[in-house]
Amino acid sequence: MRRVVVTGLGALTPLGNTVKEYWEGLVQGRSGAGPITRFDASKYRTRFAAEVKGFDPENHMDRKEARKMDPYAQYAMVTAQDALLDAGLEEFKVNGERAGVIWGSGIGGLYTVYHEFKNFFEGDGVPKFNPFFVPKMISDIAAGYLSIRYGFRGPNYTTVSACASSNNAIIDAFNYIRWGVTDLFITGGSEAAVNEPGVAGFNAMKALSERNEDPATASRPFDLDRDGFVLGEGGAALILESLDHALARDARIYAEIAGVGLSADAHHITAPHPEGLGATLVMRNALRDANLSPSEIDYINVHGTSTPLGDLSEIKAIQNVFGEDAYRLNVSSTKSMTGHLLGAAGAAEAVACILAIVNNTVPPTINHFTDDPAFDPRINLTFNTPQGRTIRAALSNTFGFGGHNTSVIFKAYQA
Amino acid sequence: MSDIANKVRSIIVEKLGVDENEVTPEASFTNDLGADSLDTVELIMEFEKEFSLSIPDDEAENIQTVGQAITYLEANAK
Numbered sequence: 001m002r003r004v005v006v007t008g009l010g011a012l013t014p015l016g017n018t019v020k021e022y023w024e025g026l027v028q029g030r031s032g033a034g035p036i037t038r039f040d041a042s043k044y045r046t047r048f049a050a051e052v053k054g055f056d057p058e059n060h061m062d063r064k065e066a067r068k069m070d071p072y073a074q075y076a077m078v079t080a081q082d083a084l085l086d087a088g089l090e091e092f093k094v095n096g097e098r099a100g101v102i103w104g105s106g107i108g109g110l111y112t113v114y115h116e117f118k119n120f121f122e123g124d125g126v127p128k129f130n131p132f133f134v135p136k137m138i139s140d141i142a143a144g145y146l147s148i149r150y151g152f153r154g155p156n157y158t159t160v161s162a163c164a165s166s167n168n169a170i171i172d173a174f175n176y177i178r179w180g181v182t183d184l185f186i187t188g189g190s191e192a193a194v195n196e197p198g199v200a201g202f203n204a205m206k207a208l209s210e211r212n213e214d215p216a217t218a219s220r221p222f223d224l225d226r227d228g229f230v231l232g233e234g235g236a237a238l239i240l241e242s243l244d245h246a247l248a249r250d251a252r253i254y255a256e257i258a259g260v261g262l263s264a265d266a267h268h269i270t271a272p273h274p275e276g277l278g279a280t281l282v283m284r285n286a287l288r289d290a291n292l293s294p295s296e297i298d299y300i301n302v303h304g305t306s307t308p309l310g311d312l313s314e315i316k317a318i319q320n321v322f323g324e325d326a327y328r329l330n331v332s333s334t335k336s337m338t339g340h341l342l343g344a345a346g347a348a349e350a351v352a353c354i355l356a357i358v359n360n361t362v363p364p365t366i367n368h369f370t371d372d373p374a375f376d377p378r379i380n381l382t383f384n385t386p387q388g389r390t391i392r393a394a395l396s397n398t399f400g401f402g403g404h405n406t407s408v409i410f411k412a413y414q415a
Numbered sequence: 416m417s418d419i420a421n422k423v424r425s426i427i428v429e430k431l432g433v434d435e436n437e438v439t440p441e442a443s444f445t446n447d448l449g450a451d452s453l454d455t456v457e458l459i460m461e462f463e464k465e466f467s468l469s470i471p472d473d474e475a476e477n478i479q480t481v482g483q484a485i486t487y488l489e490a491n492a493k
Binding site for chain 2: 135
């Protein structure tokens with residue numbers, strides 16, 4: 001099978017609207033959370049989120065195009081363009097028949113659904129749905145738009161597995177390249193659910209932190225007082241290429257994808273398996289696929305959403321899989337800073353892992369105040385400040401409602 | 416130019432993202448102003464909303480240019 005490398009990155013996150021700003025935010029240990037500005041949240045249980053800031057779609061596309069896209073698709077267009085530029089592909093003539101797009105979005109055009117339904121319910125009962133309602137709403141349209149813009153005529157679709165969606169996209173793109181189906185992919189994910197139904201829906205599940213008095217410290221994975229996740233939004237894009245394709249065009253190589261894992265909890269629609277059964281299996285599957293032993297992983301970017309149950313079961317799974325090595329490697333949850341980007345989380349955290357490898361720096365788990373005795377103190381959770389170390393390989397977990405588990409292992413590129 | 420004509424032109428500028436001086440009476444939505452079939456449906460809906468009327472499908476099919484839209488709406492808007 002062919003080797004697959006990462007040659008371009010794009011990010012639009014609550015910490016910053018470029019990859020550079022995102023990474024700076026991660027190593028500075030900044031929080032991207034603040035009071036909700038997207039709508040009047042005064043009657044909501046949670047009144048804060050980790051929003052993308054200062055984003056104007058018309059700086060990136062014309063008004064007509066922007067108007068036809070839900071924010072989640074706008075985020076896709078912008079991050080994919082940044083990643084292609086970063087990969088030096090704007091100038092390079094890509095063979096469109098050998099290039100594809102696999103995008104991830106957990107929810108798709110929720111903003112569009114909400115506003116169209118609202119107009120309908122406020123009307124006289126005569127349906128006056130916008131002709132762009134369906135193409136704006138559907139969660140596959142970002143992949144379609146990207147293929148149209150760049151002429152990529154290879155495999156094209158969107159993966160939907162809730163908060164694991166963009167890891168599934170990366171996994172599929174990786175597979176098609178290593179199997180020789182396609183030479184190059186735009187992959188990644190985007191999500192834009194900081195809106196009325198997004199916040200109210202997760203609030204109703206009691207999934208969100210309600211620490212309204214202090215949004216910046218609300219996402220506190222592994223802290224004794226963690227009380228739920230902080231809703232985030234944004235997107236991230238990666239350019240994946242076969243190693244041969246990248247070398248032939250003399251591309252800068254960030255890292256190599258070593259292997260991937262998939263599994264299901266087969267337990268509950270929203271609660272993780274208490275013993276981390278699916279999480280254990282997915283990391284084992286990824287290590288086997290990568291042909292790496294636990295001793296070769298130096299960093300795990302956990303799903304770690306700051307929920308009482310999820311953080312516990314994931315750490316149990318890490319101990320199951322890594323044994324004594326669990327005390328040697330670094331673990332961190334960058335969601336402590338970005339909030340939870342839902343379907344875009346896997347892509348955003350892939351970028352974090354790749355830059356951690358490139359910079360030999362582990363971004364921290366911020367907002368640690370009180371130890372939770374449930375966690376073995378020998379596990380290095382990288383609390384509050386980044387830590388420098390040689391990172392040979394990093395494993396990124398994302399898990400989604402429905403019990404979907406995904407792991408992707410990135411490793412330092414060596415010719 | 417009538418109020419209706421001005422409103423029609425500004426709706427077209429907004430929805431199709433075109434320059435105001437392109438919106439001439441002879442300009443065809445699809446051939447000159449870059450509209451696709453969905454854009455055209457949206458334009459008709461926007462006219463219906465702005466001028467509080469309902470345009471039957473068979474009449475909407477005959478509204479292909481800026482001038483045809485203005486003529487139709489001047490005749491039918493309340």
